[in-house]
Amino acid sequence: MSIVRTANHRPAASAHRRRIDPVKAASFITLLITTFLMLLPLFFMVSTSLKSKKEMLKFPPTFLPESWAWSNYRDIFDTLQFGTLYKNSLIIAVLTVIGTLISSGLVAYGFARFRGRGNQFLFVLVLSTMMLPYPAIMIPQFVLFSHMNWIDTFLPLIVPAFFGSAYNIFLLRQFFSTLPEELFDAGRIDGCGELRMWWTIALPLSAPALATVAIFAFIYSWNDLLTPVLYLSSSEKFTLPVGMASLTSSRFRIPPWHLLMVASVLAMLPIVTLFALAQKQFVEGIVLTGIK
Amino acid sequence: MNNRNRKTSALLLAAGLTAMAALSGCSGGKSAGNVAEGNHGAADSGGSGEQVTITHYTIDSEDRTFIEKLIPDFEKEHPNIRVKVEKAPYEQFDSKLQTLIAGGKSPDVTSHYGYGGFAEYYNKDMLLDLTDLIKEDGFKQEDYHIPDNLMKIYTVKDRTYGIPVNMYVTLMLYNKDMFDAAKLSYPPSDYEDKSWTFDKMVEEAKKMTVVSDDIAKTQYGVDFTWAERDMRPLYFGAEPYSEDTWSNGGVPSETHFDSPGVIAAYQKLFDLIFKDKVSPTSEWSKSVAGQNGDPFVAGKIGMSIGGSWNLAGANDFPFKIGVAAVPWGGNDKVRSTLFVDPLMILKDSKHPKEAFEWIKYLVTTEVQEKSIELSGGNPPVNTEAAEAYYKHFEGIDPQDVKKVYEGAVKYGFESYNHLITNYSQINDMFINELQPVETGHKTLEEVMPVIQKKVTEIIKR
Numbered sequence: 135m136s137i138v139r140t141a142n143h144r145p146a147a148s149a150h151r152r153r154i155d156p157v158k159a160a161s162f163i164t165l166l167i168t169t170f171l172m173l174l175p176l177f178f179m180v181s182t183s184l185k186s187k188k189e190m191l192k193f194p195p196t197f198l199p200e201s202w203a204w205s206n207y208r209d210i211f212d213t214l215q216f217g218t219l220y221k222n223s224l225i226i227a228v229l230t231v232i233g234t235l236i237s238s239g240l241v242a243y244g245f246a247r248f249r250g251r252g253n254q255f256l257f258v259l260v261l262s263t264m265m266l267p268y269p270a271i272m273i274p275q276f277v278l279f280s281h282m283n284w285i286d287t288f289l290p291l292i293v294p295a296f297f298g299s300a301y302n303i304f305l306l307r308q309f310f311s312t313l314p315e316e317l318f319d320a321g322r323i324d325g326c327g328e329l330r331m332w333w334t335i336a337l338p339l340s341a342p343a344l345a346t347v348a349i350f351a352f353i354y355s356w357n358d359l360l361t362p363v364l365y366l367s368s369s370e371k372f373t374l375p376v377g378m379a380s381l382t383s384s385r386f387r388i389p390p391w392h393l394l395m396v397a398s399v400l401a402m403l404p405i406v407t408l409f410a411l412a413q414k415q416f417v418e419g420i421v422l423t424g425i426k
Numbered sequence: 427m428n429n430r431n432r433k434t435s436a437l438l439l440a441a442g443l444t445a446m447a448a449l450s451g452c453s454g455g456k457s458a459g460n461v462a463e464g465n466h467g468a469a470d471s472g473g474s475g476e477q478v479t480i481t482h483y484t485i486d487s488e489d490r491t492f493i494e495k496l497i498p499d500f501e502k503e504h505p506n507i508r509v510k511v512e513k514a515p516y517e518q519f520d521s522k523l524q525t526l527i528a529g530g531k532s533p534d535v536t537s538h539y540g541y542g543g544f545a546e547y548y549n550k551d552m553l554l555d556l557t558d559l560i561k562e563d564g565f566k567q568e569d570y571h572i573p574d575n576l577m578k579i580y581t582v583k584d585r586t587y588g589i590p591v592n593m594y595v596t597l598m599l600y601n602k603d604m605f606d607a608a609k610l611s612y613p614p615s616d617y618e619d620k621s622w623t624f625d626k627m628v629e630e631a632k633k634m635t636v637v638s639d640d641i642a643k644t645q646y647g648v649d650f651t652w653a654e655r656d657m658r659p660l661y662f663g664a665e666p667y668s669e670d671t672w673s674n675g676g677v678p679s680e681t682h683f684d685s686p687g688v689i690a691a692y693q694k695l696f697d698l699i700f701k702d703k704v705s706p707t708s709e710w711s712k713s714v715a716g717q718n719g720d721p722f723v724a725g726k727i728g729m730s731i732g733g734s735w736n737l738a739g740a741n742d743f744p745f746k747i748g749v750a751a752v753p754w755g756g757n758d759k760v761r762s763t764l765f766v767d768p769l770m771i772l773k774d775s776k777h778p779k780e781a782f783e784w785i786k787y788l789v790t791t792e793v794q795e796k797s798i799e800l801s802g803g804n805p806p807v808n809t810e811a812a813e814a815y816y817k818h819f820e821g822i823d824p825q826d827v828k829k830v831y832e833g834a835v836k837y838g839f840e841s842y843n844h845l846i847t848n849y850s851q852i853n854d855m856f857i858n859e860l861q862p863v864e865t866g867h868k869t870l871e872e873v874m875p876v877i878q879k880k881v882t883e884i885i886k887r
Contacts, residue, residue, distance in 0.1 A: 188742070191724055191742075191743075191744060192724070192744070193642070193714050193715070193721075193724040193725070193726060194641065194642045269521070272521070272525055273525055276525050276529040277528070277530070280529045280531060285531065359518065360518060363514050363515065363518045363522055364518075367513075369513075376486070376515065379486070379515035379517065379518070380486040380487055380513075380515055381487075382515075382516075383485050383486050383516040384487035384488065384490075384516075385485075385516060385735065386594075386733075386738050386739075386804075387487070387488075387489060387735075387738055387802070388719075388720075388739045388742070
């Protein structure tokens, strides 16, 4: 239908020598301005990351660095043990993503595919864990992990991901529910067990939803500050956010914003890369699961 | 593999986890108590030869974690003691400390480096009474050149709870370039110079203030960020908290935030912004220097009254600076705030004796001198080491730093944030309630009775 309509429009438009649609033009300009405004902080982040310490304090701030301090990108490795922090954050985030996908995927599949008494109740119970703010469970959880001798290890940051999280379970359950029953009937006829159907039918068809969950889990773990602060005590185990927070921790000193911006630029890279790689799936995931 | 089985096992797992969490919650609390008890016994028997590890909990920033570099020498002198430094960013300092203590992993030594102050720790019963330890050890503050009045700050009802380690004061920093441009002579560093008054300061500030539509050209004469907001009336001689606050562990029996004296004092400070127009509004400061920034550092302020930590960054400022005395504002006794950071031993410490050894080490003259350099300019509490501190700042006459420091101590009052209970809540409330006055939307007469009511409520908590 839409093809027909454009075809009808075309000759009329060209007859009037490509008249500009004012509504379209206005929305284009609005988008352009918004994009510019959205990119401005990013621009300043990159620009500040290349300024010297003296220049960073200047007011009004310079738009582009007067002298390009590329050495900042080397200095960050001396100021913070940046490589170690980065590696730690990556290990934790990747394992968290794996854990989240396996556990939440499995639980969501259960909720989506099985009906039985108490099913709804359990689901509500799972969802209600979303109501608990982290500070409320902080201390009991710390006590629990401390009894397991997990303090100052990555375990408290990774293992909970292997036990599912309500939000991701909900997201995946909604997606799994949309898969047609016929597919699973076909699987059953071919002699698949439930686990096998989960692995060979449900998961491959759910790439968009899984990509969404993976990105959320990665970003959450990558940005998390409080949990690593609580559980890690040796510097060589710290994560990126902990190291970056230490740059602004002095009450007595001007924070080295230029170095902090270097760290921010570098910290952004995995998320930008991940998003670029999973963008198609991610956008599809949002459309299909109906979250905005 | 049927549905029912799966469901049952899921239920069992859920129940098991809940039970586990509940049980460990109980036993955690209990074991913390047991451990503390057991330890006092162990400490009494004397830390003879047996290897122990103590934890020093501090902020994760260079000016605090430098103590890690002092550990090797200390361990050489005390082969039976190992020191571990545990750290957290400033914002998370308090929550991590609370969790550690609740989780039975209490550190041994720390200070009130977060938002909470000494009085809060004291009233939550987190601190170990050091009095007996001090007596037993024969510790004398004279040996460490710690002034008597500083030792008294962390003494409640004749019991000592902290040993001072660093001392920050209030001082005036001024931008020499701006003074030169306005052809003004530099303000004095001598606290006894009677001509140096608040009004004189305002007069000079007027000569340096340039208000222009172009934000880049605008500059102000003075930024009077003297202490926390609730403390400012004291500068003009008005006392918002009753006298008994300082002797009974930080719980005032009365407050006077709606009294005419206190309101008049605040009025004088807000006049700097709205009547005399020699000080920036908070919005302007934020737009020039960011949320937590300081417009003085950006070279937009002639005189800045603030904590002596501002000096620590002085070697990096893009202009020449000097230090001066805080002008006389009408209070003959108080012209400066002291921020004395003590080292404290927590009640749940497993090795208080060894922890005390470590604290003593940190206040010796030699270590305090070394700490100035290592920390990048932390002011020592040890008066002998202070001589080295005065010489630490490039381009500033050590004589000026010395005079300003000694005057500030003489006319100093310990910061309220260390001395009043539930202080982080009081402070948050003050920032929120005074906001509309700072932006010119409300008057002090409207706001102060509300503050008075809220302070009373917070103190009772």
